[in-house]
Amino acid sequence: MKQNSEGKVVIIGGDAAGMSAASKIRREQPNREIIVFEKSQYTSYSACGVPYYISGTVETFDELIVRSPATFRQKYNIDVRTEHLVLSVDPENNRINILDKKADKTFWENYDQLLIATGAKAFCPDLPGTNAEGVFGISTLKSGINLERYLEEKKPRKAVIVGGGYIGLEMAEALLIRGLNVSLVNRQPQVMNTLDPDMGAMVSDAMRNLGVSLYLGEELKAFSVIDGKVSGVITDKRTIETDIVVLGMGSSPNTDFLKGSGIALGMRGAIKVNGQMQTNLPNIWAAGDCAETLHLVSKMHVHIALGTIANKTGVVAGSSIAGEKAIFPGVVGTAVCKVCKYEVARTGLLERDLQKLGIDYATATITALTRAHYYPGAKNITVKLLAEKNSGRLLGGQIIGEEDAAKRIDVLATALTHNLTLQNIMDLDLSYAPPFSPVWDPVQTAARKLINDI
Amino acid sequence: MKQNSEGKVVIIGGDAAGMSAASKIRREQPNREIIVFEKSQYTSYSACGVPYYISGTVETFDELIVRSPATFRQKYNIDVRTEHLVLSVDPENNRINILDKKADKTFWENYDQLLIATGAKAFCPDLPGTNAEGVFGISTLKSGINLERYLEEKKPRKAVIVGGGYIGLEMAEALLIRGLNVSLVNRQPQVMNTLDPDMGAMVSDAMRNLGVSLYLGEELKAFSVIDGKVSGVITDKRTIETDIVVLGMGSSPNTDFLKGSGIALGMRGAIKVNGQMQTNLPNIWAAGDCAETLHLVSKMHVHIALGTIANKTGVVAGSSIAGEKAIFPGVVGTAVCKVCKYEVARTGLLERDLQKLGIDYATATITALTRAHYYPGAKNITVKLLAEKNSGRLLGGQIIGEEDAAKRIDVLATALTHNLTLQNIMDLDLSYAPPFSPVWDPVQTAARKLINDI
DSSP: OOOTTSSOEEEEOOSHHHHHHHHHHHHHOTTOOEEEEOSSSOOSBOGGGHHHHHHTSSOOGGGGBSSOHHHHHHHHOOEEEOSEEEEEEEGGGTEEEEEETTTTEEEEEEOSEEEEOOOEEEOOOOOTTTTSBTEEEOSSHHHHHHHHHHHHHHOOOEEEEEOOSHHHHHHHHHHHHTTOEEEEEESSSSSOTTSOHHHHHHHHHHHHHTTOEEEETOOEEEEEEETTEEEEEEESSOEEEOSEEEEOSOEEESOGGGTTSOOOBOGGGOBOOOTTOBOSSTTEEEOGGGBOEEBTTTOOEEOOOOHHHHHHHHHHHHHHHTTOOOOOOOBOOOEEEEETTEEEEEEEOOHHHHHHHTOOEEEEEEEEESSOTTSTTOOEEEEEEEEETTTOBEEEEEEEESTTOGGGHHHHHHHHHTTOBHHHHHHOOOOOOTTTOOSSOHHHHHHHHHHHHO | OOOTTSSOEEEEOOSHHHHHHHHHHHHHOTTOOEEEEOSSSOOSBOGGGHHHHHHTSSOOGGGGBSSOHHHHHHHHOOEEEOSEEEEEEEGGGTEEEEEETTTTEEEEEEOSEEEEOOOEEEOOOOOTTTTSBTEEEOSSHHHHHHHHHHHHHHOOOEEEEEOOSHHHHHHHHHHHHTTOEEEEEESSSSSOTTSOHHHHHHHHHHHHHTTOEEEETOOEEEEEEETTEEEEEEESSOEEEOSEEEEOSOEEESOGGGTTSOOOBOGGGOBOOOTTOBOSSTTEEEOGGGBOEEBTTTOOEEOOOOHHHHHHHHHHHHHHHTTOOOOOOOBOOOEEEEETTEEEEEEEOOHHHHHHHTOOEEEEEEEEESSOTTSTTOOEEEEEEEEETTTOBEEEEEEEESTTOGGGHHHHHHHHHTTOBHHHHHHOOOOOOTTTOOSSOHHHHHHHHHHHHO
């Protein structure tokens, strides 16, 4: 068998993970053959930027594209083939079957090393009316462009968002900025189910402050449709009239095409990988939103679809394929989100995670200011910490606030990754000047409270 | 001998360190006798806030006071005696000699445990004209109030700041906001000698952009004086006409009154202490700007006068005196500073520190954006990292940028404290959303560059 570092590389998927890998391989191996099959017209775009394109904060979708297929072909000598959908993988014969969408024909392509970087797709429930005009899932640039055109052409006035996660909240901001009347339906009793319910309740209140009508603890049952166009969202409790619907019901890995290939799937159908981003088959690799990740606090495998992880795992997969030693150690579940003036951040485990794991934990929540109390513009910031009872080891952190709140989660993410205790956090030499922080950073104030409580 | 945790506590100094200690003791020991002698009229004020009071950003100096002497007396049963200057310590007889400034008489006070928290004083050079009207040192609230009154009454139009450190830069901002014509004289070839010269040069450029006339590499020789009032600053190269002078030439510990007491002094005359904040004499403790600190990267003792350290060491001293186990582990030299729209942050060691220590190091500097490239309001941020050549262990970091730049130093401070390598930094699960960061946080982009360079 050839070394990883020799032979033709074929990559399925031309966004963050795939193109990070392709670029890394090209840097290390200037002459290696690299072919990328991408089902859309676009490469290397920021899917995370789509809500800001919808809101008009970002004026054209071109701005979201980091590098175009032409740039990859001309400047990096990477053979990017857009509008090519991979239909199946045949590991026994080291080949994949591809649909050329423009030519409308299928063909086989051989590989020496294969990287699967097919990302995730927005979850779309199989309910009456799902396919009506005016119902949008948001996951790709294409889906964002479709929604933006619809907003521009049809000028809808009412929107219902289904789902209270990051996408739901960011889309609520986008549609509020566009002047729509926004409602949000969420199955859980609070938005932001990636926070503990007490912190989620603060975000629910923030959403209401922004003018969003919340329908919490309600389940989506169907869409009402008139003349093929959506006219309402039907929950187990009511019908909410609307002109458009945006689905933010989570995402699932794009791995259906791997059925029967022998490539092992794990959590929620995400591809199982080791630290080198290698699948169970030695010359097949996976990275990005289609792959599993190790959670460094719970030590469990998780599926988290985020740009940071896609970029990092893409680089590691590229390094592995180029014959370099590289390891992606895992994640601690860090994420941030902005909704108008509010910032929400989280890292680590939630109370429900700790209860499932049977870990004896304690929590403390404090509200402090983002600047010295006398410095103008200081905003409230609420920090909740979770720690192991005997050891005082940090297990998770959640932050809600206005300006300058969210990025403070990074200290907690660093602390979690390296098993720091609350006392370690108290002892950190964090920066202070009146425009930036109180003399005790809010994360330290929270740590101090939890030490006293434990 | 009595335990620490019994008997009368006397504290010299009623600001951050002294009152943090007093408050901590009171929480743990509701009935213990605590007397605080403070030479000024004020307790627990934010000296770091003085420049913002001068600029008018903070309207009244009352806002800088966290708790007044009356509050401490009434709500905390702490016997605070203002306008009492301690003249000497007599450890053999467990007593201190005190000047009651209002009554103008001296007396002795006995202690069982003594905490010295006398802070630091602005360095004032012994040069011709130093005592002229219009020459101000800035260290205490009193000195700030004096300067503010002078600005209000005399309406000076030109100011010269001597010294290009934090105080000098913050005072430059304050006087620019007040509409003065500001010049700055600095002995070193760049401002911010706590940065490497290449990063200092960026801050020098920023100061010039703000309209400050810089006289770098020039040494203060004297002040010209007309009718008892300062009229110019004389350097080794020129005379700069001015109406007022603000000295920002660093500070030194207020420990002159300890001469002959047998209390051991170290770096720059700061009091030597162990991790419990105990001096060489068992029932005498020290905390805050008058005490030494251990630098966790160089393992050397240092004297750093900063509010964060004063608060932390005050709490540890209070815990020790109350009989609790507590340790102040040390610092990594983190500091931040805002000058108008610019933010400057640093942590760890500089190139010159590493050269002195004989450590084989490498550096990398990158300029990135504070937000996703397409997100409006993204600003430049320059990050310089220093790391050990073989191990890749982080040794220091410096950040210059506009909005949202400075606080990113906290991840580097955390990394330094726990001996993380550049690869560890690359692997961190830091937060990302387009309004907050590029997908690779700038500190990770810098780490990646330095890994490639090493």
